[in-house]
Amino acid sequence: MSVAPKRPKGPPLNAMRAFEAAARHISFVAAAEELNVTAGAISQHIKTLESWAGMPLFRRNAQGVELTQAGQSLISDFSTAFDALAEATRALRNLRPNADFHIAALPSIAQLWLPKRLGKIRARFPQINFSVTAMETPPSLSRELFDLSIFFTVEDASTNQICICRDEITPVCAPSLRERTRGGDDFAGMTLLHDQSWARDWSLWSKGAGVALGNSETGPRFSLYSLAVEEAKAGAGALIGHLCLLEDALETGALVTMHHMVCETGMSLAVQLPPASRRRPETDEVVTLLKG
Amino acid sequence: MSVAPKRPKGPPLNAMRAFEAAARHISFVAAAEELNVTAGAISQHIKTLESWAGMPLFRRNAQGVELTQAGQSLISDFSTAFDALAEATRALRNLRPNADFHIAALPSIAQLWLPKRLGKIRARFPQINFSVTAMETPPSLSRELFDLSIFFTVEDASTNQICICRDEITPVCAPSLRERTRGGDDFAGMTLLHDQSWARDWSLWSKGAGVALGNSETGPRFSLYSLAVEEAKAGAGALIGHLCLLEDALETGALVTMHHMVCETGMSLAVQLPPASRRRPETDEVVTLLKG
DNA sequence: TTTCTTGCCGTAGAAAAACTAAGGCTACAA
DNA sequence: TTGTAGCCTTAGTTTTTCTACGGCAAGAAA
Structure with missing residues (x-):
């Protein structure tokens, strides 16, 4: 039955x-x-x-x-x-008035670029908790509960993307190391520091700048760019600097540029927003502060 | 941080x-x-x-x-x-070719009306499992996984609803009991059998037929109409018969009508289908067999 | 060839979620 | 006053879900 x-x-x-x-x-x-x-x-x-x-x-x-x-x-x-x-x-x-504001970012961006801006943002919205999640690949903003993400991407025409600056690279090192190569193209004897996920940077710059490198593959590798930056500051060797990530270090003189040639990688540091209907009310102002 | x-x-x-x-x-x-x-x-x-x-x-x-x-x-x-x-x-x-076909129905319909039709349907689709779930209130066909439902409802113009027959009621009883009231209006001494969820039936008919009842509230109550039907067959008293549910019993003579007045309740026994886009391919044919 | 790496599978045990059962409370109706 | 309808809470159990880890197969690299 x-x-x-x-x-x-x-x-x-x-x-x-x-x-x-x-x-x-x-x-x-x-x-x-x-x-x-x-x-x-x-x-x-x-x-x-x-x-x-x-x-x-x-x-x-x-x-x-x-x-x-x-x-x-x-x-x-x-x-x-x-x-x-x-x-x-x-x-x-979004029912909750002061819900946490979630930002997704590349680890290097989260560590080197974001803190200064985040300070201003926190000052502007003291009642809101801003939390930052570092990850290698951008999350889907239409699926996950991030309110914005900051990654290096190729620019597109989307209105959901706000480009902050071009990604420009050039070798940097500690001031004490600079004299050896000042003005010249002698990277042969220099230890080259590498970021694991940006392995192509040295050869990219080498090609773009027309500067021959002894061997662009050898040298210590770091899983986090910020580790490589610290090593460079300590004088461990030359690092390919992503200029937008090194504002502070260059300003304070902890690192100095080694060559006048600066190359673009074709990517940009950009903020990605969820579809307009799903944004938090604070979003626009946060973006403004990130740009400033 | x-x-x-x-x-x-x-x-x-x-x-x-x-x-x-x-x-x-x-x-x-x-x-x-x-x-x-x-x-x-x-x-x-x-x-x-x-x-x-x-x-x-x-x-x-x-x-x-x-x-x-x-x-x-x-x-x-x-x-x-x-x-x-x-x-x-x-x-x-619906990926599965011969998935079970689920029918929701009022318990009384499932027990008294459906079996005969279901036999034909099973014969037509021997490879498909037809399962029947009895419930008091119609499920939402856009939410639940029923392929059709059969309930008493007020008719509406929706194309998702197929009306099978009007719900008509009139008193019935076992043949042995009929003589007492044959042609007359004497229900006073008669035990009245009630269905719990159709408590208003006797008074509805009484009003519609213009026949006074001793007390339309007293008498045994059954939680399932089919139980009341069995009792009536056994001669326990008079029951308000829903004609479409008693086809078999009236045909075989297990029950007989007690009065020439037949009232409509305003409801109809009707098949309800899910939105067209979500129907099983067998649906139309099943409906035809249910009507036949 | 051998070795590494990547990505999926399977299983066992652990952790977390979901559910039931039972007792209680409140408001309304008879 | 009693009965009924609805919801709540809690405790304890059952079920689901997850992790950890060893395995295997295919392609890549040595």
């Missing part, structure tokens, strides 16, 4: 969210990072959903996943739904 | 779902029923959400809840979001 006693249950919401994130990134690890869990958790969620649906949604390859036909067909419905849910979440959060 | 290490977390999804349901029904109990949990669970979810938001969303009165200003302002965003999510869920479920 099969008169079921219970209402038919939908799949677990968290599993759906995991699927949506994984489908958007086409990667379990990326989804895991976005949701602040381990990849194993995502894997389990997806499996739950697949068993609920009765068919696989991802094809697992050794070097990554891809969506199956079935998975493909769901992505737009799910994205729409979770967009709407993010909107609702934002509405919920 | 307040450099937060973790990404800002949204509120728990289940709490949001609970809020949405509670806000839609303006009742924790109704929400609990829809979500198949206890009211206590809803209460906690709402509390979680309120503490996340930092302000109350419901005002608790002794005889029910009402939304606060803040709660009011959220309802449309949340409804939109969960509508979209329901859509996505449906898409997910």
Whole structure:
């Protein structure tokens, strides 16, 4: 007879969210990072959903996943739904008058560029808690609860993006080291300091400036740019300076430029905002203070 | 410095779902029923959400809840979001070729009216599992995973509603009891059987037919109409018969009508369908078989 | 070839969330 | 006054969810 006693249950919401994130990134690890869990958790969620649906949604390859036909067909419905849910979440959060203001930024920006501006912003909005989350890749502002993000990106015409300054690079070092190469092009004997995630910087500048380097690959690597900056200040060698990140150090003389050639990387330090409908009321003023 | 290490977390999804349901029904109990949990669970979810938001969303009165200003302002965003999510869920479920087909129906309809039709439907779609869930109030077909519902409702012009027949009532009893009142209006000495949720039936008919009843309130009450029907068959007394539910019993002679007056209740036995975009492909044919 | 790296899987145990059950309170109606 | 309807709270249990860690396969690098 099969008169079921219970209402038919939908799949677990968290599993759906995991699927949506994984489908958007086409990667379990990326989804895991976005949701602040381990990849194993995502894997389990997806499996739950697949068993609920009765068919696989991802094809697992050794070097990554891809969506199956079935998975493909769901992505737009799910994205729409979770967009709407993010909107609702934002509405919920914005009920609170002085909710925390969340900023996402590249670690180097968070450490070297932001503090000075943040001071002014805090002074302007003393009742609001500003919190800064450092991360390597920009979060989706339509999904996550960040009120703005600051990263190096290529400029686009979007009105949600406010460009602060071009990313310009040139070698810098401690004053005590400068004399050796003053005016000349002799980097051969110099220790070159590298940032892990900006490994191409030295060769980029070398090419742009037309200056030959002994070997642009060798030298200590740092996982955080600010560590490399500290080493450079201590006289450990030459560093490719991103000028906008070194305002303070150059101003105080803790670091000095080593060459007159300055190259653009093609990126810009830019503020990214959520869609207009979802912004916090303080946003515009905060942006103004960031620019100033 | 307040450099937060973790990404800002949204509120728990289940709490949001609970809020949405509670806000839609303006009742924790109704929400609990829809979500198949206890009211206590809803209460906690709402509390979680309120503490996340930092302000109350419901005002608790002794005889029910009402939304606060803040709660009011959220309802449309949340409804939109969960509508979209329901859509996505449906898409997910419809991936499976022969997924179960879920029917919601009033208990009396499920027991007395549906079985005969369901037999034909099962014969037509042998590979599909049809399951029937009995409930007192129609589910929201845009939220829950039912493929159609069958209830007594007032007719409306909606294309999602297919009217099967008018609800007509007249007293019935076992043949052995009929002689006493044959042709006459003497219900005074008769035991009147009542259905709990159709308590007004006897007085409705009495008024419509112009027949005085000794006391239309007294007599055994049954929580399920089909129990009352069984009692009536056994000769326990007179029952207000809903003709469309008694086709079988009248045909086989297990019950007979007691009076020539038949009243309409103003309701109709009607099939309700989900929005067109979300229907199962089998739906139209199933409806045809239900009508036939 | 061998070794490294990346990204997913699986499992076991731990942590957190969600749920139920039961008792209580308030307001309204009979 | 009693009954009923609704919601609340708390405690304890069940279920879900997550982490940690070892494994495996494929491509890249040595």
